[in-house]
Amino acid sequence: xxxxxxxxxxxxxxxxxxxxxxxxxxxxxxxxxxxxxxxxxxxxxxxxxxxxxxxxxxxxxxxxxxxxxxxxxxxxxxxxxxxxxxxxxxxxxxxxxxxxxxxxxxxxxxxxxxxxxxxxxxxxxxxxxxxxxxxxxxxxxxxxxxxxxxxxxxxxxxxxxxxxxxxxxxxxxxxxxxxxxxxx
Amino acid sequence: xxxxxxxxxxxxxxxxxxxxxxxxxxxxxxxxxxxxxxxxxxxxxxxxxxxxxxxxxxxxxxxxxxxxxxxxxxxxxxxxxxxxxxxxxxxxxxxxxxxxxxxxxxxxxxxxxxxxxxxxxxxxxxxxxxxxxxxxxxxxxxxxxxxxxxxxxxxxxxxxxxxxxxxxxxxxxxxxxxxxxxxxxxxx
Numbered sequence: 001x002x003x004x005x006x007x008x009x010x011x012x013x014x015x016x017x018x019x020x021x022x023x024x025x026x027x028x029x030x031x032x033x034x035x036x037x038x039x040x041x042x043x044x045x046x047x048x049x050x051x052x053x054x055x056x057x058x059x060x061x062x063x064x065x066x067x068x069x070x071x072x073x074x075x076x077x078x079x080x081x082x083x084x085x086x087x088x089x090x091x092x093x094x095x096x097x098x099x100x101x102x103x104x105x106x107x108x109x110x111x112x113x114x115x116x117x118x119x120x121x122x123x124x125x126x127x128x129x130x131x132x133x134x135x136x137x138x139x140x141x142x143x144x145x146x147x148x149x150x151x152x153x154x155x156x157x158x159x160x161x162x163x164x165x166x167x168x169x170x171x172x173x174x175x176x177x178x179x180x181x182x183x184x
Numbered sequence: 185x186x187x188x189x190x191x192x193x194x195x196x197x198x199x200x201x202x203x204x205x206x207x208x209x210x211x212x213x214x215x216x217x218x219x220x221x222x223x224x225x226x227x228x229x230x231x232x233x234x235x236x237x238x239x240x241x242x243x244x245x246x247x248x249x250x251x252x253x254x255x256x257x258x259x260x261x262x263x264x265x266x267x268x269x270x271x272x273x274x275x276x277x278x279x280x281x282x283x284x285x286x287x288x289x290x291x292x293x294x295x296x297x298x299x300x301x302x303x304x305x306x307x308x309x310x311x312x313x314x315x316x317x318x319x320x321x322x323x324x325x326x327x328x329x330x331x332x333x334x335x336x337x338x339x340x341x342x343x344x345x346x347x348x349x350x351x352x353x354x355x356x357x358x359x360x361x362x363x364x365x366x367x368x369x370x371x372x
Contacts, residue, residue, distance in 0.1 A: 157205075157304035159212025160219075169306050 001132070002031040002095045003184060004043040005176065007152065009164045010087035012051070016167040016176075019043065023181045033095060034075060046072045047093045050079040054091070058083055064149075065142050068133055078132040082145035084152070090145055094132050094184075144183040151175040187282075190265040194273030197252045201277070208303045215319060219308070226316035233318075237325020238332075244275070245330040260359050261285070263336065264292050267327065267357075276300055280355075296353040299346070307347050314349065318342045327357060335363045 007016040019031040019040070035042045050070035057066050070079040075095065082090040131137060155161060155172045167173075215233065222228045252270050257263040264282045273279050278300060284293040301320045307313040318324075324340040331338050337360040344350035 154304050155306070157209065157212075158306045159209070159216040159304075160306060160308045168309055170309075171306060 001027070001097060001184070002033050003180065004031070004033070004047060004093040004095075005148075005180070006044070006047050006091045006093075007167070008048075008051070008089040008091065010089075011164065013164060014044075015088075015165065016172070017044075018173065018176055018180075020177060020180045020184075022184055024184065029181060032097065042075065043077075043093055046075060046077050047079060047091050050081070050091065051089070053079075054081045054083075054089060057081070065145055067138050067142075080138075080141045080145070082149065084149060088152070090148060090152075092141060092145070094137075094141075096132055140183045144179050147179040147183070148176055151179070187265040187269065190262075190269040191273075191279065193252055193254060194270040194279065197270065197274045199251050199274055204277075204300050204303070207300060208305075211301045211322070212305055215317075219313075219317070224308070224310065224312070226313060230316075230318050230321045233321040234325035234328070237322035237327075238329035239325075240322070241326040241329020241331075242333055244326060245333045248274075248330065260289055260336075261292075263331070264294075264357070268294055271330075284356075291356065291358040293343070294355045294357065296355070299353055302345075302347055302353075305347055318345060319347050320345070320353070324355065327355075332363070337361050337363055 001022040002019070003021065004019045005017070006014055009015050019033070021027055021029050021031040023029045033040065033043065049072070053070045054066065057069050064083050064085070066081040066083065068078055069081045071077070072079070077093050077095045080092045080094070082092075084090070151172055155167055155169055156163070158169070161167070161169070214236075215229070218229045218232055219226070222232070248271060252274065254266060254270065257266055268280050268282045272294075278296065278298055280294040280296045282292055283295060285291070299320055301323070305319060307317060307319065318341075321342065324342065327340045328338055338357055339360055340355060340357045342354065343356050344352055344354045346353050
């Protein structure tokens with residue numbers, strides 16, 4: 001599974017971006033998206049296109065974690081969202097790896113129900129890595145979001161950080177990376 | 185007076201406290217504003233912080249002596265314990281370690297395990313702040329101001345800061361001289 005994580009300010013300015021891969025079930029933590037390296041803007045495109053749905057979903061309940069909100073089937077990209085009370089959006093795009101063997105066309109949009117069963121059959125330990133809509137994945141993403149949120153609050157409290165500006169702090173980046181390694 | 189007695193006074197002296205985050209954010213804002221006002225001239229910011237601290241220290245010593253009820257220190261070592269275990273304890277609720285004495289007992293270091301002023305802080309990444317700004321420099325001024333009011337001229341400066349990536353936060357304090365009561369220059 002490859003991940004692309006973005007923080008958007010309430011005025012839709014991207015303040016933080018990071019791409020990383022799964023570290024579970026033997027993953028090496030390196031993102032391998034299905035687009036060529038020259039087309040990484042596709043991640044941003046897909047993730048930002050989910051904002052409308054996030055805005056629709058944000059008033060449906062009181063939770064900060066909105067779970068999986070959007071899917072972009074052509075790229076098998078799944079978007080999970082987390083809102084802070086001040087309206088900052090955390091968006092996580094996850095894309096299961098493209099599998100060459102026959103049973104593994106798991107990630108393709110509508111077939112996700114089929115895909116999930118075949119994945120569960122193959123091995124429960126890889127459920128987070130291979131199945132983006134399972135409860136385990138939702139839970140892992142929630143843990144990840146919560147941990148990032150805690151660190152985001154600390155970063156935003158730094159007197160030298162200007163609200164709404166890009167987060168350049170290497171400490172924050174390292175902590176997000178660590179959270180990704182821990183939960184995803 | 186032994187240093188354990190000093191820690192006891194520090195523990196027992198109760199003064200009104202405010203929320204730590206209020207202090208952290210207020211102080212952080214002051215420093216950030218100074219950096220902005222002086223166009224990131226960090227030497228100047230250090231100087232201004234020291235000056236602000238000096239003015240605080242001159243007033244704070246009175247408050248300190250009134251609240252803690254301690255008397256005159258017999259020597260500079262005792263003064264150091266008083267600063268660390270009573271002064272910092274009652275005002276910032278931390279007790280830095282006193283160490284690295286020089287053989288003439290005139291210089292020591294305060295090692296801060298925690299520094300409530302610097303919670304959440306990350307120095308600006310402009311490549312200079314890490315080398316030039318002493319974020320908590322106000323504390324040097326406070327010590328200088330406070331001790332000057334009790335007849336000790338000292339010099340205090342930070343030598344390392346966790347914020348800069350050092351392992352410890354260390355302040356070096358050296359006694360310059362005891363200020364004797366001087367006669368006004370004779371007019372003739």
